[in-house]
Amino acid sequence: MSLTVSRCYCDSQVKANSDIKANPLFENRNPRALERMGIARKVQGWKFQAPRKDFYHKLVYDKIKMTAYVVHSSGKIVIEASTKEPAVLKYLYKHNDVSASWNLGQLLARRMLESGITEVFYDAENKVTEYEAEGSKPSEKIEAFFSALKDNAIKLSEPEPVKFETVPGINYEGYTRLGERKRYQEDYQKL
Amino acid sequence: MATSLLKNTTLVLKRFNFCDQVLLLQNVRTAYTIRHRGLPPELAKSWKQIKQELSFCKEKEVLAVNIGFPLQDGTKMTRTEMRKRKQEKEEHSKRNEAELERKARLQELVVPISVAQAEGFQGVGQRRIHRLADHYGLFRDLFGEAYFYPSLDLRVGYVDGADPEFIQPVYHGNQLPPAETQSAPEVVYKGDADKFYTLCMVAPDSHLEQNNKEYLHWMVANIPGTSVSEGQVLCDYMPVFPVHGTGNHRYAFVLYQHDNVIDLSAEKRHQERPNLSERTFETLEFYRRHQDAITPVGLCFFQAEWDPSVRKTFHSVL
Numbered sequence: 001m002s003l004t005v006s007r008c009y010c011d012s013q014v015k016a017n018s019d020i021k022a023n024p025l026f027e028n029r030n031p032r033a034l035e036r037m038g039i040a041r042k043v044q045g046w047k048f049q050a051p052r053k054d055f056y057h058k059l060v061y062d063k064i065k066m067t068a069y070v071v072h073s074s075g076k077i078v079i080e081a082s083t084k085e086p087a088v089l090k091y092l093y094k095h096n097d098v099s100a101s102w103n104l105g106q107l108l109a110r111r112m113l114e115s116g117i118t119e120v121f122y123d124a125e126n127k128v129t130e131y132e133a134e135g136s137k138p139s140e141k142i143e144a145f146f147s148a149l150k151d152n153a154i155k156l157s158e159p160e161p162v163k164f165e166t167v168p169g170i171n172y173e174g175y176t177r178l179g180e181r182k183r184y185q186e187d188y189q190k191l
Numbered sequence: 192m193a194t195s196l197l198k199n200t201t202l203v204l205k206r207f208n209f210c211d212q213v214l215l216l217q218n219v220r221t222a223y224t225i226r227h228r229g230l231p232p233e234l235a236k237s238w239k240q241i242k243q244e245l246s247f248c249k250e251k252e253v254l255a256v257n258i259g260f261p262l263q264d265g266t267k268m269t270r271t272e273m274r275k276r277k278q279e280k281e282e283h284s285k286r287n288e289a290e291l292e293r294k295a296r297l298q299e300l301v302v303p304i305s306v307a308q309a310e311g312f313q314g315v316g317q318r319r320i321h322r323l324a325d326h327y328g329l330f331r332d333l334f335g336e337a338y339f340y341p342s343l344d345l346r347v348g349y350v351d352g353a354d355p356e357f358i359q360p361v362y363h364g365n366q367l368p369p370a371e372t373q374s375a376p377e378v379v380y381k382g383d384a385d386k387f388y389t390l391c392m393v394a395p396d397s398h399l400e401q402n403n404k405e406y407l408h409w410m411v412a413n414i415p416g417t418s419v420s421e422g423q424v425l426c427d428y429m430p431v432f433p434v435h436g437t438g439n440h441r442y443a444f445v446l447y448q449h450d451n452v453i454d455l456s457a458e459k460r461h462q463e464r465p466n467l468s469e470r471t472f473e474t475l476e477f478y479r480r481h482q483d484a485i486t487p488v489g490l491c492f493f494q495a496e497w498d499p500s501v502r503k504t505f506h507s508v509l
Binding site: 013014015016017020021022023025026027028029030031032033034036037072076077078079080085086087088090091092093094097098099100102103106107110111113114115116117144 | 283304
């Protein structure tokens, strides 16, 4: 196949497709690629602190301000939805009633689907606010919001982290070794 | 001070406060001494210099540049725009409150989301697209330090060959299977009829040899107004090929606006089977060459992961 590239700005060394050798250090620069696969690092080490920090994207729903947003662990707000937006408010009766809450859920879900972030972390265990405390009457607004998200196939848990094969040096899960003889054992770390 | 060594000086250890444990060499005859601490004024550093050295901030960060049109989010309005907004507010208050209240009470009130989003493009929508593009690292990988707020609502959709009714739209980051990206998509936007536009489809993650380059999948130049079919196709559409095992690759459509026709014949790629090394592209370099004429106005992107159609692409198309 003859190639005439006299006027092209591209690389002067043009080679046939079959001569291309893939880069052994191929890098996918997409910062969200590893998160989707469940391989990206999460913020670890804050196990006994609340609110939890081990997530990629977190869902936050503010019942009083009537905004819902998705935050990344770095602190950046990625997707935001509010019933106070003029384009949305003009179709609503009130910005903070139950139907507005449902519509807010629909709006946020639509934006999440458009942006490709459909699996987010929602901290259902560490509920700090009183209206979400155990034993209290379920709020219609909250139920409406989450039912809207569920209808749009938004998952409130992130992808399972990939567990890589570990080759432990010492078998910590076995029986206690305190009474063992001082002799080299097979499951010690191989040097 | 080392310079004050004299022949007849004696070492005098005086009782100073706890922190001060300096040995002073001084002439014993004088009772009142001038204490010199630290370096002489010619050599000593000023507080500003010390602060600079001690501060741990990096070198001055390069300020990001907005290469698109300025954001119009309603904070600065002309008189006509203010009048229009006042009218809208009056209409809003006159609307059928009773009907809305009834619907809200019975929870039948449904906001038409696609309409609302299209209406809210100026301001809220622009910021949303900018934020997402930033989050996906598109500005960093395509333009480096520059960014832009999309001033046009660029709508791109892949039409399924089998079922022409169904369109798979491209928003800002949604996942598409490569099987649906085999043919060139439909592009719609509300543009100026007097201006010209150039559309580029670019893949920043897919380059097989160099990590910092992109592949040019599609390029249509000098589109008069909004009729994309009348533009010059400089680069034939090439289907998407995210390599297996490398995760999600991003594919971005960037629309540039320019007042006059630009000679982009140097960007022309061959019409036959696409040659990948020829399709190597760098958006920043392209923009720099034509930055006086073009402004980026539209942005759309999707993600794609490997699926069996990619294998077919490798065997037959490339």
